[in-house]
């Protein structure tokens with residue numbers, strides 16, 4: 001049995017429908033109407049111990065709802081979750097002692113206390129043995145430069161310092177599993193790199209299982225071996241990050257803005273991915289097609305306003321998937 005097993009997970013929210021205007025509001029109060037929003041629509045996956053998995057999807061895809069169910073904050077409408085044999089919401093206390101959570105937009109640090117006092121409190125809450133506490137404090141202080149701000153109250157820390165303090169706090173009790181929710185949001189490039197390197201080292205040294213929800217694809221590329229992409233509450237890809245890059249890394253995107261709308265443009269060896277008004281996105285393999293030939297063919301046949309060639313880095317690939325430009329089901333082996 002895998003460390004995490006998620007089967008046919010569903011989360012529905014009951015929404016109160018509010019009518020417009022004063023009369024409408026009174027009516028809503030007297031005769032409440034409800035509608036159901038299915039945020040998670042039958043997701044299944046399993047994660048082995050020590051895996052690093054990116055859990056991504058466009059806004060509103062159902063990521064937070066899924067993570068909240070995995071951490072025991074929300075109860076599923078149906079389906080099952082097992083984390084090392086425990087149900088996160090039924091065995092909430094026992095599960096909480098084995099997991100760590102880092103929210104980029106919220107804090108678990110005591111706002112008015114010095115950072116070191118938060119760690120002392122967590123030591124007591126999690127009953128962390130002195131030796132483990134010292135070992136982890138030494139390791140985290142060295143790698144995250146915690147000594148720079150250990151005695152400062154949390155409210156005085158910069159965003160980058162706070163996130164470093166936050167990650168150390170979440171890992172202090174040596175959790176088996178850690179959930180990162182946008183861990184690098186708002187940070188500069190150097191701070192992001194520091195956190196990614198730290199996370200990777202912790203995974204290698206301690207074998208901590210990690211799940212990331214983030215909109216930063218570099219986070220995924222640098223820290224995760226695997227990614228699960230969800231959209232509309234359903235899984236649309238579950239496979240290796242490298243497989244995704246291998247498949248599309250050789251591909252380029254030619255973006256052409258025509259002077260006027262062109263209903264059909266045929267270019268040999270090139271596939272139309274997207275079109276919006278006068279703009280078209282074409283995909284081609286750089287091994288099979290010479291871009292110089294494409295450009296001369298296009299400029300001979302059509303009046304062109306602008307033209308760019310884009311590499312398909314992971315960021316670009318994911319953007320195209322979200323926009324429906326890459327039909328995953330047809331081309332990727334890891335797809336569900």
Ligand SMILES: Nc1ncnc2c1ncn2[C@@H]1O[C@H](COP(=O)(O)OP(=O)(O)OP(=O)(O)O)[C@@H](O)[C@H]1O
Pocket residue numbers: 013014015037038039057058059060061062063064065066
């Ligand atoms: N408490 C709630 N009550 C009603 N609807 C909700 C609730 N929480 C989330 N939703 C809805 O469920 C859907 C999925 O939301 P969720 O927050 O899980 O998505 P997400 O992938 O985390 O999005 P984002 O990337 O924007 O954070 C959205 O349509 C959202 O409006």
